[in-house]
Amino acid sequence: MNIKYFSSVIAPLCLFGFGAFGQEDPSVERGEQTFMRVGCFQCHGTNGQGSEAGTALTPDTLPPEAIANFIRFSPGRMPVYPEEILSDAEIADIVAYLEAVPEPPDPDSITVLKGLKVGE
Amino acid sequence: MTKSPEKPNVGRRKFLTGAAVAGAVTSLPSVGEAAKEGSSSKELSPGALPPSAAQMELEASSPEQINEQLAANTASAETGSFGSDFMVDVMKSLDLEYVFSNPGSSFLGLHESITVYSDNKAPEFITCMHEESAAAMANGYYKAALKPAAIMCHGTVGLQHAAMNIYNAWCDRVPLIAILGNHADANERLGATTWRHSAQDPASMVRDFTKWDDQPHSLQAFAESFVRGWKIATTPPMEPVAIVTDAHLQEMEVEDRSALKIPRYTPSEPPQGERGAVRDTAKLLVDAESPVIIVDRLARTPNGMKLLVELAELLNVPVIDIASRQNIPTSHYLNHTRKAGQLISNADVILGLEVTDFFGQVNSVNRANKTVQSRTKEGAKLVTISVNDLYMKSNYQDFQRYAPVDISVTGDGEATLPALIEEVNAALTRSHRRAIADKTKDLRKTHKDLYEESRRLAAQGWTSSPVSTGRMCMELYDKIKEEDWALVSVGASERFVSSWPHRLWNIDEHYRYLGIGAGGGVGYGLPAAVGAALANKKLGRFSVNIQCDGDFMYANGALWTAAHHRVPLLTVMHNNRAYAQETMLVQGTANRRKRGIDRSNIGTEIRNPDIDYAKLAEGMGVWSAGPIEDPDDLAPALAEAVKVVKSGYPALVDVVTQMR
Numbered sequence: 159m160n161i162k163y164f165s166s167v168i169a170p171l172c173l174f175g176f177g178a179f180g181q182e183d184p185s186v187e188r189g190e191q192t193f194m195r196v197g198c199f200q201c202h203g204t205n206g207q208g209s210e211a212g213t214a215l216t217p218d219t220l221p222p223e224a225i226a227n228f229i230r231f232s233p234g235r236m237p238v239y240p241e242e243i244l245s246d247a248e249i250a251d252i253v254a255y256l257e258a259v260p261e262p263p264d265p266d267s268i269t270v271l272k273g274l275k276v277g278e
Numbered sequence: 279m280t281k282s283p284e285k286p287n288v289g290r291r292k293f294l295t296g297a298a299v300a301g302a303v304t305s306l307p308s309v310g311e312a313a314k315e316g317s318s319s320k321e322l323s324p325g326a327l328p329p330s331a332a333q334m335e336l337e338a339s340s341p342e343q344i345n346e347q348l349a350a351n352t353a354s355a356e357t358g359s360f361g362s363d364f365m366v367d368v369m370k371s372l373d374l375e376y377v378f379s380n381p382g383s384s385f386l387g388l389h390e391s392i393t394v395y396s397d398n399k400a401p402e403f404i405t406c407m408h409e410e411s412a413a414a415m416a417n418g419y420y421k422a423a424l425k426p427a428a429i430m431c432h433g434t435v436g437l438q439h440a441a442m443n444i445y446n447a448w449c450d451r452v453p454l455i456a457i458l459g460n461h462a463d464a465n466e467r468l469g470a471t472t473w474r475h476s477a478q479d480p481a482s483m484v485r486d487f488t489k490w491d492d493q494p495h496s497l498q499a500f501a502e503s504f505v506r507g508w509k510i511a512t513t514p515p516m517e518p519v520a521i522v523t524d525a526h527l528q529e530m531e532v533e534d535r536s537a538l539k540i541p542r543y544t545p546s547e548p549p550q551g552e553r554g555a556v557r558d559t560a561k562l563l564v565d566a567e568s569p570v571i572i573v574d575r576l577a578r579t580p581n582g583m584k585l586l587v588e589l590a591e592l593l594n595v596p597v598i599d600i601a602s603r604q605n606i607p608t609s610h611y612l613n614h615t616r617k618a619g620q621l622i623s624n625a626d627v628i629l630g631l632e633v634t635d636f637f638g639q640v641n642s643v644n645r646a647n648k649t650v651q652s653r654t655k656e657g658a659k660l661v662t663i664s665v666n667d668l669y670m671k672s673n674y675q676d677f678q679r680y681a682p683v684d685i686s687v688t689g690d691g692e693a694t695l696p697a698l699i700e701e702v703n704a705a706l707t708r709s710h711r712r713a714i715a716d717k718t719k720d721l722r723k724t725h726k727d728l729y730e731e732s733r734r735l736a737a738q739g740w741t742s743s744p745v746s747t748g749r750m751c752m753e754l755y756d757k758i759k760e761e762d763w764a765l766v767s768v769g770a771s772e773r774f775v776s777s778w779p780h781r782l783w784n785i786d787e788h789y790r791y792l793g794i795g796a797g798g799g800v801g802y803g804l805p806a807a808v809g810a811a812l813a814n815k816k817l818g819r820f821s822v823n824i825q826c827d828g829d830f831m832y833a834n835g836a837l838w839t840a841a842h843h844r845v846p847l848l849t850v851m852h853n854n855r856a857y858a859q860e861t862m863l864v865q866g867t868a869n870r871r872k873r874g875i876d877r878s879n880i881g882t883e884i885r886n887p888d889i890d891y892a893k894l895a896e897g898m899g900v901w902s903a904g905p906i907e908d909p910d911d912l913a914p915a916l917a918e919a920v921k922v923v924k925s926g927y928p929a930l931v932d933v934v935t936q937m938r
Contacts, residue, residue: 197878209938211776211938214735234645237866243872262739270752270753274729
């Protein structure tokens with residue numbers, strides 16, 4: 159990994175303690191607000207459930223390094239968010255929010271998702 | 279045989295001559311006055327003159343006064359035969375069911391002949407509130423009925439309106455017949471509006487995206503043009519055509535109808551690929567270890583789907599369905615569309631069947647740094663079968679980037695498949711067949727895994743408000759799956775609802791999915807759905823439209839058309855209160871420029887005020903529910919809407935949704 163990148167992005171994220179915050183942690187609330195403010199929800203859904211425009215970020219939230227990497231250096235359709243627009247601390251909050259999103263229900267527990275025809 | 283009216287006598291429909299129905303402006307008094315004076319039409323030369331006092335008076339007339347004038351003119355009605363009657367006979371000979379139109383003065387003769395001479399049957403005049411909607415309706419109608427419809431509009435202002443959805447039809451290979459009214463002879467123009475609604479070459483406006491056009495100058499020539507146009511439009515590659523139908527020709531009195539002949543229509547057989555190239559393709563496929571088939575507009579008819587399934591099963595080849603037409607059932611174990619990237623990068627042979635943007639399939643384009651990278655592995659053989667090279671035009675760039683391939687078979691995909699299947703069968707040895715059969719178990723498992731993954735993803739955000747697109751689509755499917763349903767439109771892209779129908783609906787028939795507005799022009803979705811639903815009404819199918827809010831506001835008058843003509847159609851609003859695609863693109867641009875995204879909503883969101891689509895629908899006589907923000911309210915509203923549609927009426931359910 160690029161040392162400069164590690165020291166400028168990943169290390170601060172680690173200091174903020176990705177995944178260490180519970181539901182009540184203020185960073186979760188801040189993260190949700192940032193997630194909405196900077197438009198992440200538009201492609202990834204308000205709960206990070208994903209869409210064809212943006213990959214699912216929950217419930218199997220990627221490691222913080224991978225999320226930070228995508229935000230800073232997206233090679234594809236994902237808009238690049240430089241630090242001037244989204245700080246490392248804000249990214250840490252977003253990850254905290256995503257990790258706090260409750261597990262989705264089992265599809266078999268949802269009537270309209272049960273019993274659908276699969277294959278022939 | 280025919281003669282031009284030499285004097286402005288007031289016959290069966292002469293009252294319509296020169297009347298500018300689209301506006302309140304009409305030149306009728308001039309004609310009437312001239313008739314009283316016994317002057318000839320040539321002496322009138324009204325277009326070169328300032329409006330008469332009578333014209334000025336009529337400009338200010340109430341609708342009642344205008345109707346009185348019309349009635350006075352028809353008092354001396356006669357029942358002759360007119361050019362436009364013959365034109366309708368020509369249309370009947372081709373079993374033209376519908377003419378989608380908004381009334382206009384340059385095609386009054388045809389309007390009257392359709393509604394009176396032909397009793398508004400075959401073709402029926404479908405009242406549209408915008409020519410753009412008319413063109414989209416004809417587009418949707420074709421894709422459901424698999425036969426062309428016509429639109430009828432002014433060759434000037436009407437065509438200007440219709441142009442975008444004619445372009446959508448062009449990009450979508452949809453045949454439609456555009457009948458363009460005009461007043462070619464300046465001496466026949468009865469007022470300033472008529473002059474404004476006349477052109478030297480009306481079809482030039484759409485010539486870049488129509489396959490053929492003509493401007494016949496006699497009724498016999500019209501008959502040949504119309505039949506020829508129909509034939510050209512329906513020969514692959516199918517495309518729209520335009521026929522300028524002059525008002526003068528419509529008004530001609532026909533003295534001897536038997537002297538006019540309607541040419542026999544014989545459909546052209548679609549062009550098939552050259553046999554040797556097809557054989558080479560078969561050999562590549564048979565010897566391949568990991569082939570893949572990519573399809574886009576392959577299945578012109580239900581038979582196209584059957585043939586593709588036969589070919590795919592014969593070789594156990596996974597299929598990627600771009601689905602501008604439904605080419606393979608979503609439930610088929612070889613439909614691996616969700617795995618497209620991986621399949622393409624692992625394939626040793628890639629066969630593209632009627633794929634317009636083959637380059638875009640085998641390459642990936644990085645929008646940020648504008649670089650292109652091949653998605654295929656070294657040595658992969660690329661083969662295309664399509665009619666792409668048979669017909670294209672230069673100006674509009676819908677033909678996409680040039681794709682270098684190893685074998686390029688020029689021929690209609692569906693028409694070429696029987697030969698390809700035959701050649702594959704001939705090339706398959708016993709060991710080939712054993713190896714192919716051994717793949718079945720894994721291929722079935724992959725299909726099931728992809729499906730289960732989609733089901734798991736659909737459950738995410740299930741209780742979200744705004745409603746997730748997964749929830750909206752699956753609640754909808756639950757209510758229609760027992761019907762003989764057809765998803766007639768999803769607007770400009772199914773990706774706008776994250777392709778949930780293709781991920782989880784059992785789209786097992788060709789007619790269950792009709793593709794998108796291929797040119798990406800907004801204002802396609804609702805009217806195309808209405809046109810398709812009109813066709814499906816006769817076919818006994820239950821029509822469903824997933825309607826984006828931005829697209830809806832371009833052409834919402836189509837709802838009135840659905841109500842007026844009793845078109846059963848369930849419209850479910852994907853109301854994300856934004857031009858979401860553009861929101862994302864503007865945001866990406868702002869990010870790249872490091873200027874912040876806090877203004878990305880300007881010009882892209884549809885808020886303040888929020889639009890109440892249910893009220894809007896109600897105002898046009900359409901049953902409606904919503905706006906629904908609580909996902910638990912969705913199922914009961916959809917159940918009610920389904921009942922309304924099954925009773926023969928349109929219904930709309932407004933759902934406030936997540937962006938995608």
